[in-house]
Amino acid sequence: MPPARRQPVRQAQNTSGPLDPDVISKRTKRHLDELERSNYSEPTGSGAHAGVSGEPDEEDEGVAPGGRTTKGRARQATISDKRQWDGKKPKKSTMNIRTAILYKKNLAVLLDESGIEQMPPGVPTYLRAVASAPLEPPRLLCSVCGYWGKYKCKRCAMPYCDINCEGIHNETRCERRVI
């Protein structure tokens, strides 16, 4: 008796029907956030079904892992105190300066504290200066080779151009972003 034919896992998942548009837009958004990271080396998140990636974002701290802070916790090691130039003795900094150095604030916290969201409508702020939505629909470029994408993946709606690229797409982009 021949061994029972087992379907590859990936194909089994591929047949599970189109993805929710919310999932797709969340995925796109996560990708855009990744493109803004300073030391972007690996995609975060474990595929389409993971809502939020679990690991803390240590990437961007890069140089001073010991100094990683969250709101309210003092930085362990400061790089600005370690290095002295000209052989001068460091001057004693004021309270404001020490606070700024030791408590690195998350930009979301800074945004909250800045109060720019509460400013009366009509006052231009960072949040209101963003470019408007595009008038023309997005054009379709193959997610594999960059040529015009004539077809769209039935599952994740990413465009591709021919059957070769479709194969690569199914292997590397559809399920999760592989680099």
Added chain:
Amino acid sequence: MSITTCTVILDNGASTIKAGILGIHDEQPRVIPNAIVRAKGDNATYIGHEVAKCQDYTSLRFRLPFEKVGARTLTIHPLGPTRYSCQGFLVDWDAQKAIWDGLFSKEVLAVNTAESSLLITEPYFNLPNIQDIYDQFVFEEYEFRSYFRCSPASLVPYGPLLAKPNMSPSECLLVIDSGFSFTHVVPILEGAVVWEAVKRIDVGGKLLTNHLKETVSYRQWNMMEETYIMNEIKEACCFVSEDFAKDLETCRARPTRNPIVQDYIFPDYSAHRPGRIRAPGESLGESYQTLTMNNERFTIPEILFRPTDIGLEQAGLSATVAASIALLPEDLQGMFWANIGLVGGNTAMPGFRNRLMAELRSLAPIDCEVAVYASDEPILEAYRSAVAFAARPEFPQFAVTREEYQEMGSNACRRKFRDWKPVEKDSARGREPAKGKGARGRADEDDESPPPATKKSARGRGRGRGASKRQS
């Protein structure tokens, strides 16, 4: 000490700092990375200007003072459907202080900050609470005598970019600043930024480099760790396509018929060999590794003109320029179309100006002249404009002095600087009303005998304030 009162000019960009002393570095500022870098090769940490000493640029890790922090925090931030990225503000003051300390030391500028004035640039729409920290650092840490803080574009009217021979500079101009973190469209009327019409696209050099890195890693070599090298490749190879569809077809053709395809020879730091583009027909030895750049050369910069290519729901640069101009006084719009200036590193890409010109021409009214002025060195343009501004005799009147700061703190800066700032009746300012009133009285006194330029700026500011009052 030989150093007496001097003016330090600091174009504090998110990627590089362009710094110099007025009168000494007027033509060529010191350009240092605004980063702390950890090199994998020697496992050493290089701060700001020290990066030049680094021998091996493979697998550098960056810590940038200007940073986007906590992407995930923002995804749960309740700001409706519009995605906004949030990098490009100065958040890591520890890193920034380390870099500035090195910059002011004898190793670079050798200035005694307590005896100097400072002109520093800040991001557009810098958050008010971050602006306060700028003030604190300038006066409390470095104890500058006086200082002036503004956005880079607001300096461009003083600079050489749009200056025409034998003519006074135009009253209306539109600056496109495409930098490391984002791209801004900044209209300037009579020397003052029209903040109501400033528009931002969340595409900058950092995103483009990361996207190139990702694309190349997917298609050829894994370059995900090599941000520094990929940035060099981007600067060497990328261009803005003037006919995207045609170039895309060209890239499908055989290499002999494809003028776009290029090989980039990777640097070899052990042999002290920098990276470069392979000359056509050049044969290479075994030790050389190359990267083939085909449609990556122009599909990456294309994102500036079509952010939707990567799923970013924002209008492209040309449409954003048109949208910004539409918000300006109708009778002056023609002037803005005819005075567009390009600054910032991304605008250095070949083809940028021509592509923008072509697209703007089709968006502008038919009877309008469209003119785009590009700089040979767009990265240094804001610095050179800053030099021209700081050299003016009236510059000291714009600056806030240490005494003024000691008397009324950051309020002094909020009143005097003419760039974007929070509206007057802000809840955070409510608890110090007596102080505020005193400061306003003083500001009015200052305005009594203003030179022409001050009048202009005061008018601009007055208009802004009036507009906000009407709204509230």
